[in-house]
Amino acid sequence: xxxxxxxxxxxxxxxxxxxxxxxxxxxxxxxxxxxxxxxxxxxxxxxxxxxxxxxxxxxxxxxxxxxxxxxxxxxxxxxxxxxxxxxxxxxxxxxxxxxxxxxxxxxxxxxxxxxxxxxxxxxxxxxxxxxxxxxxxxxxxxxxxxxxxxxxxxxxxxxxxxxxxxxxxxxxxxxxxxxxxxxxxxxxxxxxxxxxxxxxxxxxxxxxxxxxxxxxxxxxxxxxxxxxxxxxxxxxxxxxxxxxxxxxxxxxxxxxxxxxxxxxxxxxxxxxxxxxxxxxxxxxxxxxxxxxxxxxxxxxxxxxxxxxxxxxxxxxxxxxxxxxxxxxxxxxxxxxxxxxxxxxxxxxxxxxxxxxxxxxxxxxxxxxxxxxxxx
Numbered sequence: 001x002x003x004x005x006x007x008x009x010x011x012x013x014x015x016x017x018x019x020x021x022x023x024x025x026x027x028x029x030x031x032x033x034x035x036x037x038x039x040x041x042x043x044x045x046x047x048x049x050x051x052x053x054x055x056x057x058x059x060x061x062x063x064x065x066x067x068x069x070x071x072x073x074x075x076x077x078x079x080x081x082x083x084x085x086x087x088x089x090x091x092x093x094x095x096x097x098x099x100x101x102x103x104x105x106x107x108x109x110x111x112x113x114x115x116x117x118x119x120x121x122x123x124x125x126x127x128x129x130x131x132x133x134x135x136x137x138x139x140x141x142x143x144x145x146x147x148x149x150x151x152x153x154x155x156x157x158x159x160x161x162x163x164x165x166x167x168x169x170x171x172x173x174x175x176x177x178x179x180x181x182x183x184x185x186x187x188x189x190x191x192x193x194x195x196x197x198x199x200x201x202x203x204x205x206x207x208x209x210x211x212x213x214x215x216x217x218x219x220x221x222x223x224x225x226x227x228x229x230x231x232x233x234x235x236x237x238x239x240x241x242x243x244x245x246x247x248x249x250x251x252x253x254x255x256x257x258x259x260x261x262x263x264x265x266x267x268x269x270x271x272x273x274x275x276x277x278x279x280x281x282x283x284x285x286x287x288x289x290x291x292x293x294x295x296x297x298x299x300x301x302x303x304x305x306x307x308x309x310x311x312x313x314x315x316x317x318x319x320x321x322x323x324x325x326x327x328x329x330x331x332x333x334x335x336x337x338x339x340x341x342x343x344x345x346x347x348x349x350x351x352x353x354x355x356x357x358x359x360x361x362x363x364x365x366x367x368x369x370x371x372x373x374x375x
Contacts, residue, residue, distance in 0.1 A: 041061050042061055042062060044061060044063055045063055046063060046144050046145060046146045046147075047060070047061065047063055047064030047067050047068075047123065047143075047144070047145040047146075047147075048060075048061045048063070048064060048142070048143070048144050048145075049061070049064055049142070049143050049145070050130070050140060050141070050142050051081060051140060051141040051142075051143070052078065052140050052141075053138065053139070053140060053141070055080065055081040055082075055097060055141075056078040056079065056080055056081065057074065057078055057079045057080070057081055057083075057084070058074055058078045058140070059074050060072075060074060064145070067112070067121065067123075067145075067147060068084060068112055068113070068114055068115055068121070069114045069115045069116040069117065070115045081093060081097075083115075084112055084113065085110075085111065085112060085113055086111070086113045086118075086120065089110065089111040089112075089113065089120070092108075092110065093110060096108060096110070096125075096127055097127075097141065100127055100128070100129055100141060101129060101138055104128065104129050105126070105127070105128040105129070106125075106126075106127045106128075107124070107125070107126050108125055108127075109122055109123070109124055109125065109148060110122075110123055110125045110145070111123075112145070121147065121149065122147075122148035122149060122152060123145040123146060123147060123148055124145065124146045124148050124151075125143055125144075125145045126143065126144045126145075127141060127142070127143040128141070128142050128143070129141060129142075130142050176227075176234065177228055180224040180225075180227040180228035181224075181228045183221075183224045184221050184224040184225045184228060187217050187218070187220055187221035187224065188218070188221050190217055191214050191217050191218050191221065194210055194213060194214045194217070195214060197210060198210040198211060198214065211252070211254075212287065212343075215248075215249060215252060215283065215287065216280065216283055218248065219245055219248075219279050219280060219282075219283040220276065220279060220280070222241065222244060222245060222248070222279070223236060223241065223272075223275050223276055223279045226240065226241055226244075226275075227272060227275070234271060234272055235269040235270065235271065235272075236269065236270045236271075236272065236275035236279075237267070237268075237269060238265075238268040238269065238270050238275070238278070238306065238319070239263075239265035239266065239267055239268060239306055241275070241279065242263070242265060242282060242304055242306060242321075243263055243265065245279070245282060245283065245286065246261055246263075246286055246302070246304060247261070249283070249286055249287055249290055250290060253287075253290050253291060255290065255291065255294075258298065258299045258300070259290065259294070259299075259300050259301075259302060260299065260300070260301045260302070261301075261302045261303075261304070262301065262302070262303045262304070263303075263304055263305075263306075264303070264304070264305040264306070265304070265305070265306040266306050266307055266308050267308075268306060268308050268319055268373070270319070270373065271374065274354060274371075274373070274374070277350040277351075277353050277354050278319075278350075278354065278371070280346060280350055281346075281347050281350050281351060281354075281369060282321070282323075284343040284344070284346055284347050285323045285347065285367050285369075286302070286304070286323060287343070288343060289302055289323060289325045289327070290302070292327075293325040293327025293328065293329075293365070294325070294327045294328070295327075295328060296328070297327065297328075300325060300326065300327055301325060301326045302323075302324075302325050303322075303323075303324045303325070303366075304321070304322070304323050304324075305320075305321070305322040305324075306319075306320070306321050307319075307320040307321075307322075308320075308373075309370075316372065317372070317373045318370055318371065318372050318373065319370065319371055319372075319373050320368065320369070320370045321368070321369050321370075322364075322366050322367070322368045323366055323367045323368075324361075324364050324365060324366030324367075325365055325366065326365065327365060329362060329365040330360070330362070330365075332362075336360050336367070337358060337359075337360060351369065351371065354371035355371055355372055356369055356370055356371025356372075357369065357370050357371070
């Protein structure tokens with residue numbers, strides 16, 4: 001509270017002293033702000049420049065002088081802007097200056113020229129108008145320029161790494177193609193040897209056993225053939241493989257009935273590891289249907305459906321395959337899921353590897369397998 005004993009003159013003096021103190025504090029703050037700004041500009045790692053409306057450079061911070069190799073006192077004499085550029089590059093600078101008044105601010109890559117070596121230096125330039133504090137009219141130009149050479153060097157190194165990666169991928173694909181080709185040839189050689197051995201046997205059971213082994217090996221050879229011919233050497237087109245495997249098994253089967261095949265196949269791709277296990281499972285189930293589903297029929301029908309199921313989560317997909325026939329089906333007392341035959345032992349072991357399941361639908365007379373597809 002003011003002292004009540006002060007007269008009006010003393011009150012006025014106190015008020016003036018208070019106003020002076022406020023003004024002095026504000027001046028000190030402004031002076032401190034200006035000092036801070038000056039320190040920031042002087043210590044900036046980017047090139048900071050000021051130019052008059054006619055394009056003369058009137059200030060350049062130490063980082064800018066070091067960037068262009070210049071030792072000059074701008075307080076004594078400004079330098080024309082064209083001194084900082086080659087004649088060709090300055091044409092673009094003139095375009096920037098002409099548009100700067102209307103656009104107020106421009107971001108663009110420009111090319112400076114080193115004063116000593118004449119090296120062209122790419123910079124990311126942010127140029128802007130400096131307005132009059134009262135009228136807002138432009139009184140000059142400012143620019144902040146960052147040396148783009150480190151970024152360009154990093155980009156060049158990245159491009160080189162990407163090119164090397166592409167070459168490595170091409171070499172990997174070539175090697176994978178060669179592996180699949182050789183494995184296919186070796187498996188087909190084994191199939192041919194088994195076929196020669198089979199022709200020397202007179203026992204029907206032994207002949208059938210060798211033929212089954214022969215078709216198993218051929219089903220693997222077909223996988224590698226598909227991988228060899230595919231544009232994606234680590235991926236198998238499952239729909240195409242199912243169709244060709246079924247036609248092959250029908251062709252080599254020694255059966256007395258006519259078999260009609262129907263396919264409802266969605267596009268599904270499997271990795272090479274999953275394709276091998278899935279291919280053998282398909283072989284066993286399709287082979288079983290061809291040879292045992294139609295004992296007393298002259299015509300039979302085999303239907304194979306392939307689906308890709310998301311089950312509410314697109315990132316987790318499940319492959320579902322149904323192998324169905326219109327044959328006699330299995331007797332009620334036989335549970336195929338508990339069968340001890342070699343074929344079903346293979347199916348059980350391979351589905352375990354695929355983290356899959358096998359179900360038998362008696363009304364539909366079909367086997368359904370499901371397994372997750374790794375992303």
